[in-house]
Amino acid sequence: MPRRSRSVTALLAVLLTALGGCTLPAFAPEGSAEPVGGVPTVASTAGAAAHWSPCPDVPEKLIGRGAAGMSYDCATVAVPRDWAQPDNGQTYDVAMIRVRSTSQKNRIGSLLVNPGGPGGSGVDIAVYLSFGQAMGGLPAEITDRFDIVGFDPRGVSRSSPIKCISDSDQDASFGADPDPVSQASFDQLTALNKKIADGCGRKYGDQLPNFSTEQAARDMDALRTAVGDSKLTYLGFSYGTLLGATYAQLFPQNVRALVLDGAVDPTENYVESSETQAKGFERAFGNFTAWCKANPAKCPVAADPRGAITGALAKAEKSPVPLRDGRKATPGWIFLGLISSLYTESGWTSLAKATADLARGDAKGIMELADQYAEREQNGTYSNLFDANLAVNCADTDDAPTADRVRELQGQWRVKYPMFGAPLATGMLPCTYWPGKPDPYPAGKANGAPPILVVGTTGDPATPYENTARLAGMLGTGHVLTWEGEGHTAYPSTECVTRAVDGYLIDLKVPAEGLRCPAK
Template sequence: MRRVLATALVATTATVTAGCVSTARTASDGTPEKTTGGQIAWGPCTDIQRGDGEPPARQDQNVRCGKLRVPLDYSDPGGEQIELAMIKIPAVDQRARIGSLVFNFGGPGGSGVDTLDQASKALSSLRARYDLVSFDPRGVERSAGVRCGTPADLDEFIAMDTLPPGEQTRRKLAAANRKFADLCQRDSGKVLPYVGTVNAARDMDRMRTALGDEKLNYFGMSYGTQLGAVYATLFPKNVGRMVLDAPLDPSVSFEERTLAQTRGFQQVYESFLKACVKEQCELGPTVSSANKNVEKLLNDLTKRPLKVGDRELTQGLASTGIVSALYSEVTWPFLETALGQALKGQGGALLYLADSYTGRNEDGTYSTQMTSFPAITCVDTAERPDEATLRRTEEAALKISPLFGSEGSGGLCSIWPAQGSDKAKRVDATGSAPILVVGGKNDPATPYEWAPKLTAQLKTATLATYEGEGHGAYLSGSKCVTKLVDAYLLDGEMPSRGSTCPAA
């Protein structure tokens, strides 16, 4: 699980292709709209593909897309500029409108344009009084997205087996990492030094001004919590109402993050198996037998990948598919079906789960999800782990979980072509408005232990706890969490310290 475990991406239910174009700036009814400094040009969203195949304009005429120009290098603000893709869905009740609510749904590397378009129905209570806004952060998709080779190159990289552990596998993975890093430098070397979270936070303050908001109202999920924390550190006086759901602890090392996430995914995997065998489980009658069958499947795939049309389900892709479905309890039944089919020689469903995670489209092209993630991760830290640290990390992780143990993303960052900085690891929002942090007790990707740590580092935050499963609490289906967060964002009512919501 070397490439996919050390991510905190909020998984969505569909893989989409993306795009957002600039046209003359217009309001939602098509009439000319006044600008703030002429910075954003809003127009129709012409190249977002929804899961049902309908273009956004046929479903909601109010969905608008636009571009905001920002400096590539903030130390040279008058120099080369890049365009950030944005999306806006205006508030339903304009008379009671509070302002804009800017979302980052996770990553690093997730497209906010795509995800807001998909998630807007689930955010209807917030849309009542906020203009819902999101964006592709720098280095992601339409915003100078990081590209690394051809789709065939990514197919080869992502499909690589991570089992069995040992020197031969390590050599193959190290060579694959080197080739991948070289392709990223070749294709995106100009932007690689500038895609970090500190610059993305500066971009958000430009967005705030361009949107005409005195304060930034913000909802960050997963990696979006680090982005929000960095923003609150740089611009504490500009913070409005801010929610950080599924929080990261930005101060952790590669080794600490890898081991924490390995424990998190292993615990959720065990919970999945326990839930499966309560009824008639396709994987086996007991947790032990089901686990052995999954392990056998993965080991067999290293010798004989399953044919799926003109593709193959490798062990690496199968492991990625398993991780993808563990992000949410909602997808556990599909994971059971996918694994059950693979045990019978049919790998299509498990391959679909892997593709949804890695951003592979039906035509074989990829989003920048798997290329933006390491680019942002590696410039957000000065850590460049040596071989001894990588091996120590891998050995400790494999003891926690033979299925999910790995060296994390440290192996790729150790050879990354762009220099890293620790500026995004130090957060302190002293002087900001109150911030709400929501942590999930059974979150595999951002373990609960990180929630109180981020809360303490921010100084101005209050922690609320969700007792349920899954990555992210607000979109989990918990009515308690929805009520608690909405009360804060819509009415300014911060929950009392120690607030807890039961599992949904």
């Protein structure tokens, strides 16, 4: 169904909210809903030019209309299921949309975009970004010089989507206690994760390794050829930075310019990455509580924000607030709403109000935040965002901890990161039981690549700022741009950030070393 009641800015924020780093607790739904907006099914083969067809129905179904002065064309590219065996005849279809401004001049080429996740729709974000900077999209300086090309990576939304878990199991996993203290409760959570993993294994079997980041990065080179570019220009947010970094290592000679905003650190192992996110969310929560206390007019729980939320979680363990749809606002759903609200500074006001309402027995606000993050529809169905998230994360992971190790870390991290440590530990359980063989991505230099711009936000919860310099250093050609702001990802948040990124994308001008853009 089209989401016509919300602004483009809000929809773009929702998309990036649900697409954090790659280790958050995420379980994949079976969801009966179809992907939003069709894409022509006639595919070009890898290495061939794309066959574009007009698709104004895609923005129409997403938000009710297309942007003024923009045209929308769609295509699919058939890519090998396994790039190690490209000629065996088995393929996936990768869906793309091309947004072109009617005022375009001095065209440079295509700007390939991805919102992250893993599991996020690049088709969707290309539509949102087409509405211009005033509505949270790309500035005219970019759309006047580039075609904006979004793609759904293999397994995601319109691109041979992976679906292997029921809506009821998805509800159970999101609603489960994020920090099960008793051994019996922990065992129930592990059993649910094993059930989910076994179901995906039965349905997809030997295909599971094919959903790895490296396979998707190789697809990106086929897309570069399909759109007719000799070199790739790319804007990747969040997990999209990992896709971009992997591409740079595999195809350094094919890079024109990469903007990696909200960096994932590929050098961290699975446990280290989860702990990094625990630190990031704990810091962001501290920033929220400080804002709340300083702005009591906007924050009805300003007297004790942390206490209000921890109290709500504790109360929900014994007597969760019921909802009209039959669900109850359990600690799992409340925690998901908390996670959702921390991705953007604008979400802080919603969290404060939702927490106050919850104390009065009204769970509507906190559940709306949770459902926004989970992409759960009112009829109880889900998109395939979190199936793809699970499949990609686990295909990439060759060092998932055992359940006993997760249990140990749960206790340790609960002390170190009181709000987020234990849930981020138990969030590693899905890959503990994953049946597919791993296909980990590379983590090294992009030798031969031109300068790559890595953008970091000091208050980013999902891809903490510390990752920025680490990714830039790992690639060897990375240059850091810092935004001293809050929330997940930076571009195009302020004039300073926008000017620096636009200059790099258009003129290949690397921002001054050490440039730090102010919050406002």
